[in-house]
Amino acid sequence: MTGAGDGFLAVDSGGSGLRVVVGAVQGAGRAGRESREPVRTGAGGIDPVHFMEQLVPLVRAALPESGVDGLDTAVVGAAGLATLGEALRAELPGALAREFGVRTVALVADAVTAYVGALGARPGAVVAAGTGLIAIGTDLTHWHRADGWGHLLGDCGGGAWIGRAGLEAALRAHDGREAGSARLLVCAQEVFGPALEVPAKVYPRADRAAVLASFAPQVAACAADDPVAAGILRSAARHMADSAAAVCPPDGEPLIALTGGLFKLGDPLVVPLEQALARRLPHARRVAAEGDPLRGSVRIATGLATGSLTLPGDAVLLSVVTATGGGAAGRTADQF
Incomplete structure (x- = not known):
């Protein structure tokens, strides 16, 4: 699929595998998939090639059930992003743009998606x-x-x-x-x-x-x-x-x-x-946690897509890349 749509992709990548939700920013249409194989981590950190090999089949399988024509926004919550995510930050936005036409990508440490899933945007x-x-x-x-x-x-x-x-x-x-x-x-x-x-x-x-x-x-x-x-x-x-x-x-x-x-x-x-x-x-x-890290990714994705995201940005923990005509421009959530 190429070209942007009105949908979002939310990802939770951790030690037990990869989980995704594809859905519409406005509306109830959503579909999820998961893989039990964790993304590999090597000397260069989290492997972006293996990440995409795991992710692409899950997204392609979920898209027809979601009712979404295309993906505009992606939020990737990943374990190890803070200390092992340099290659993922460099490669993933471009890979998602080429594969699915995604224009805005948030790269988020799994601790942040866990926080947002549990508490939302509350101190x-x-x-x-x-x-x-x-x-x-x-x-x-x-x-x-x-x-x-x-x-x-x-x-x-x-x-x-x-x-x-x-x-x-x-x-x-x-x-x-x-x-x-x-x-x-x-x-x-x-x-x-x-x-x-x-x-x-x-x-x-x-x-x-x-x-x-x-x-x-x-x-x-x-x-x-x-x-x-x-x-x-x-x-x-x-x-x-x-x-x-x-x-x-x-x-x-x-x-x-x-x-x-x-x-x-x-x-x-x-x-x-x-x-x-x-x-x-x-x-x-x-208080009881409201949801898990995947729910946190969904919350960030919908907030980002609707311009209502109020979470603080951080170059390591929560950063956003937006594709432009000349490439990709990085920003953090506190710049919204």
């Missing part, structure tokens, strides 16, 4: 927790982020962090060291095999963070009657509250929302987190 903070963890906040003038440094350097309190701490406690029990957990050792051996085999099941894996995070549910399951497991989750909650406090606006009555699959662990994590947030941020109000 506050969002803790997004899955395999990793990042907190993001805004006073609607600037964005502020905390953590999101990956499982080797941060993501404190995230799924990989909890799983690693649980496995460490299990191996402490195996060695006879203090602060070990015999209960977690049993769980670790059920999942990974004998203790001596655990390092070989973790270290060589390219998806090491996901492997570590896969043990987080076992930690939560043990928390009710294992003080070590319960202590790990309390520590995770404190880390999350620290990150939320670092980004939450200090004035007014900002909102706080939690989003991401890690919170499916339930009360063993959520209860101590609610307590920690109440201590650290007594002026903020906890």
